[in-house]
Amino acid sequence: MFDLDVLLGRAELKERIDELEDETDRLRERYEAESERRAEAARARQEAEEEVNRLEDRIAQLEGELEQVDDDGAGGVEIRRRERLRGRRLEDVLDRLESFRSDAEGALTTVVAADADRDDLDGDLTDLLGDRTTLLADAAPCVCCVDDAGLVSVALEPPVLPDDRDPGWNDRFAFEREWFLPTGRYALAVVRTDLFALGIYEDGERVDYRGFESDVKGSHSKGGFSQARFERLRNEQIDEHLDECRETLEEYVGAQAQSGRAAVDRLFLVGQRGVVDTLVDESGPELEPDATAAVDATGDPKPALEDAHHSFWTTELHVL
Secondary structure, three states, X not given: OOOHHHHHOHHHHHHHHHHHHHHHHHHHHHHHHHHHHHHHHHHHHHHHHHHHHHHHHHHHHHHHHHHHHHHHHOOOOOOOEEXXXXXXHHHHHHHHHHHOOOOOOOEEEEEEOOOOOHHHOOHHHHHHHHHHHHHHHHHOOEEEEEEOOOOOEEEEEXXXXXXXXXXXXXXXXXXXXXXXXXXXXXXXXXXXXXXXXXXXXXXXXXXXXEEEEOOXXXXXXXXXXXXXXXXXXXXXXXXXXXXXXHHHHHHHHHOHHHHOOOOOOEEEEEEOHHHHHHHXXXXXXXXXXXXXXXXXXXXXXXXXXXXXXHHXXXXXXXXX
């Protein structure tokens, strides 16, 4: 007898179907195994994420405890309030301090130098402030005003600070308004490596002005001989610029008797710290400033002078 499947060519097809069914079963088994593996990986990932979250929470808790320990170790001492004062607001604060009255020795005024440590401070001051004495390091150089009843305890960073002033008890706080306010006739100059601007002021109002810019090379990225030559040329240009700054100061400030200009009571130099220091060091005693300051005055000479004047005559108040 003949096999119909063979005669009709179906035997080969059936074998192929069987092979494909076997292959399908194998693929299904592998898919199920892979799905189970992925499910296990997802569970493991979820558990890992939960562990990470738990550890992060613990870290945050420990950091909080550490901060608390640090605060406790420092006695929780911190500046109660800071405020930058100028103009009418500054005058109001000074008026209030000047209006304070106590008995004959109830108000202490102390000038704290920039490099003063606790051992350098007046013993009465440290007794009154206790742990708060450490806050003066943040405010120095400053003028500190405290009273024996603990009603007032402030430090002020004035633009002008007297070089030598002994602490003193009085029935009021003893300071000069000219440490804080633009009083009288004075000169203020802002100096940069490429800019100079000078203003003559009377009680804060500018009555004379001189300003200029110099052609000073900027940054240079090349190395070798060209870099050294560039730096030499730039330094020469800066020296020429400072010579012109010095001549202008002598004309407006140092030699006013010869120029016929009215004398100024005080001279202030501000700007780039290194440039200001160099100008002071290389100038004679007739140009010795009453105060210097580093200020970020940018732009053309006249706007830079306005910014510098505003920045210089600002006092920072620290409520201890």
